[in-house]
Amino acid sequence: MTTPLVELRAVSKYFGSVIALKDVTFDLLPGEVHCLLGDNGAGKSTLIKTLSGVHVPDAGELLVGGRPARFASPKDTLDAGIATVYQDLALVPLMSVARNFFLGREPLKGIWPFQQFDIDQANRTAYRELKDMGIELRSPEQPVGTLSGGERQCLAIARAIHFGAKVLILDEPTSALGVHQASIVLKLIVQSKARGIGVIFISHNVHHAYVVGDRFTILKRGRSMGTQSKKDISRDQLLNLMAGGKELVDLEAEIARLQRAKAGA
Amino acid sequence: MTTDLRDERVRDVSLVKRLLGRPELGAAAGTVLVFAFFAVVAGSSGLFSAKGIINFLEVSAQLGILAAPVALLMIAGEFDLSVGSMIGFAGILIAIPSVFWGWPIWLSLLFCFALCAAIGALNGLIVVRTGLPSFIVTLGSLFMLRGLTLGLTRGISGRTQVSGVRDLAINDPLNSLFSGQVFSGPVAWLSDIGVIAKRADGLPSISGVPVSIIWWIGLTLFCTWLLTRTRFGNWIFAAGGEPNAARNLGVPVARTKITLFAMTALAAALFAAIQVLVTGSADTLRGTQKEFEAIIAVVIGGTLLTGGYGSAIGAMFGALIFGVVQMGIFYTGIDTDWFKLFLGAMMVIAVLFNSYVRSRAMRSR
Numbered sequence: 001m002t003t004p005l006v007e008l009r010a011v012s013k014y015f016g017s018v019i020a021l022k023d024v025t026f027d028l029l030p031g032e033v034h035c036l037l038g039d040n041g042a043g044k045s046t047l048i049k050t051l052s053g054v055h056v057p058d059a060g061e062l063l064v065g066g067r068p069a070r071f072a073s074p075k076d077t078l079d080a081g082i083a084t085v086y087q088d089l090a091l092v093p094l095m096s097v098a099r100n101f102f103l104g105r106e107p108l109k110g111i112w113p114f115q116q117f118d119i120d121q122a123n124r125t126a127y128r129e130l131k132d133m134g135i136e137l138r139s140p141e142q143p144v145g146t147l148s149g150g151e152r153q154c155l156a157i158a159r160a161i162h163f164g165a166k167v168l169i170l171d172e173p174t175s176a177l178g179v180h181q182a183s184i185v186l187k188l189i190v191q192s193k194a195r196g197i198g199v200i201f202i203s204h205n206v207h208h209a210y211v212v213g214d215r216f217t218i219l220k221r222g223r224s225m226g227t228q229s230k231k232d233i234s235r236d237q238l239l240n241l242m243a244g245g246k247e248l249v250d251l252e253a254e255i256a257r258l259q260r261a262k263a264g265a
Numbered sequence: 266m267t268t269d270l271r272d273e274r275v276r277d278v279s280l281v282k283r284l285l286g287r288p289e290l291g292a293a294a295g296t297v298l299v300f301a302f303f304a305v306v307a308g309s310s311g312l313f314s315a316k317g318i319i320n321f322l323e324v325s326a327q328l329g330i331l332a333a334p335v336a337l338l339m340i341a342g343e344f345d346l347s348v349g350s351m352i353g354f355a356g357i358l359i360a361i362p363s364v365f366w367g368w369p370i371w372l373s374l375l376f377c378f379a380l381c382a383a384i385g386a387l388n389g390l391i392v393v394r395t396g397l398p399s400f401i402v403t404l405g406s407l408f409m410l411r412g413l414t415l416g417l418t419r420g421i422s423g424r425t426q427v428s429g430v431r432d433l434a435i436n437d438p439l440n441s442l443f444s445g446q447v448f449s450g451p452v453a454w455l456s457d458i459g460v461i462a463k464r465a466d467g468l469p470s471i472s473g474v475p476v477s478i479i480w481w482i483g484l485t486l487f488c489t490w491l492l493t494r495t496r497f498g499n500w501i502f503a504a505g506g507e508p509n510a511a512r513n514l515g516v517p518v519a520r521t522k523i524t525l526f527a528m529t530a531l532a533a534a535l536f537a538a539i540q541v542l543v544t545g546s547a548d549t550l551r552g553t554q555k556e557f558e559a560i561i562a563v564v565i566g567g568t569l570l571t572g573g574y575g576s577a578i579g580a581m582f583g584a585l586i587f588g589v590v591q592m593g594i595f596y597t598g599i600d601t602d603w604f605k606l607f608l609g610a611m612m613v614i615a616v617l618f619n620s621y622v623r624s625r626a627m628r629s630r
């Protein structure tokens with residue numbers, strides 16, 4: 001059996017009297033996409049932050065590569081190969097793609113004190129890395145502000161992979177995107193998986209998740225509703241498991257009742 | 266190299282369009298306009314004689330020395346309103362130890378530079394630690410430094426002006442770094458072959474290039490290199506463009522900003538050193554309003570007030586426009602009262618133009 005890249009064992013997290021997570025168990029294998037589904041307030045953000053070292057669990061264990069781990073800072077987590085791409089993407093719109101790609105980790109050339117940022121190398125590497133992942137740029141020198149939403153998301157993901165991420169945590173990467181833009185990002189997720197990277201895909205969009213996901217864990221009010229493999233669950237079942245399913249059925253019934261009442265009046 | 270980095274979706278955009286994406290464009294165009302205007306209006310008045318050129322370049326150089334680091338600070342998203350007061354304070358820091366305490370000039374200069382850099386860094390530290398707008402923090406420094414300057418000077422000398430620096434400075438090893446002229450050889454040669462006019466007594470109309478102009482050009486080149494070619498430059502853009510993103514990626518945003526505040530203060534000290542050693546005196550009112558003039562030059566140069574975008578070369582053009590207009594109005598005999606009206610209008614036009622250029626740059630898909 002393969003050792004999971006990261007694993008949470010019966011993790012709980014409390015904020016004062018609020019139970020954010022209760023006995024949540026979760027693991028991620030190399031080369032799989034594990035979708036984390038749940039409505040707003042289900043505890044998805046808390047779970048991400050626990051996995052990426054921002055929160056320390058109040059109970060339970062966090063294991064990385066099979067060993068108990070405790071991260072002192074987000075930088076520690078990065079060094080362990082766990083990269084989180086948050087919704088704000090950590091990009092600077094007015095700066096070029098290559099400058100953003102290497103921000104904080106600029107390649108240098110020359111001897112101190114004449115050490116320079118090796119812009120040519122940055123341009124070449126950023127362009128090549130993005131091209132390898134199927135993102136064709138017009139130029140690595142174009143400002144990030146001129147990229148589409150999907151391209152920006154891909155840039156942030158490609159950057160994390162280039163700097164050695166083995167675990168990618170993607171926080172709602174497709175939520176703000178149109179159909180075409182979302183498909184670009186989903187393709188990149190499949191590609192990352194093919195490279196042996198484990199992807200935790202957080203979403204409340206079952207349709208996006210079902211296309212790329214291998215396993216699905218549903219969170220509801222801080223508790224895990226269990227983990228299912230794709231072969232064991234259909235899209236509709238998944239939808240029903242999420243809060244949306246039942247509530248949509250109720251909503252439909254409600255509307256139908258109202259319409260009947262109106263027709264009767 | 267660049268050809269294989271592009272794909273087929275890139276048309277060869279015209280030079281004009283490419284230039285529109287540069288922050289300096291507005292200032293460069295403005296410089297051409299202003300030169301053309303004064304060439305017509307003041308062509309015969311001597312503004313563009315060797316003497317006239319040196320005159321306006323000297324005005325530009327003084328402002329430009331401030332504008333280059335101020336541009337970097339503004340790109341990093343911060344203001345320093347204490348620059349003008351810092352000039353007055355730095356001048357006193359050079360003059361009082363030399364004149365009243367008998368320090369050699371070079372020691373006073375070192376003392377002044379060290380103390381100014383420390384005060385600049387303190388400004389920066391307060392800004393990044395408290396998270397208060399730098400506008401407010403440095404507005405406080407503006408008044409505190411001016412008051413300190415006045416109080417100390419009057420307390421020690423009994424007056425508001427300290428003179429007598431020139432005699433002390435004549436033989437100082439650092440004197441020629443800040444005052445005097447360079448390139449007198451080439452200037453004499455240009456005069457001999459008739460490029461530079463001679464005076465009635467047969468000497469060239471100018472004897473050399475003031476050293477402040479060399480400082481201006483050197484500092485602008487240094488700031489440009491720092492901004493566009495180094496890791497620190499990348500951090501400056503990021504600190505002003507999206508500080509949270511920069512911090513999340515491990516960029517030391519606070520350190521970057523503090524360094525730039527110290528650099529700005531050092532530029533004010535350099536300004537003061539040149540002024541004190543050229544005029545031979547220090548005055549408590551020196552540098553008044555220079556902070557605004559520097560901001561105007563930087564903004565004309567295409568730097569965004571909100572940070573994240575701009576250039577040091579642009580600030581150089583801004584300072585050049587400032588010098589040409591100031592001396593041009595003087596040479597043409599227009600009432601100099603109109604200078605400030607012109608300056609303010611220039612800035613507003615520049616801001617409008619710059620926001621247009623930036624929205625173009627963002628739309629250049």
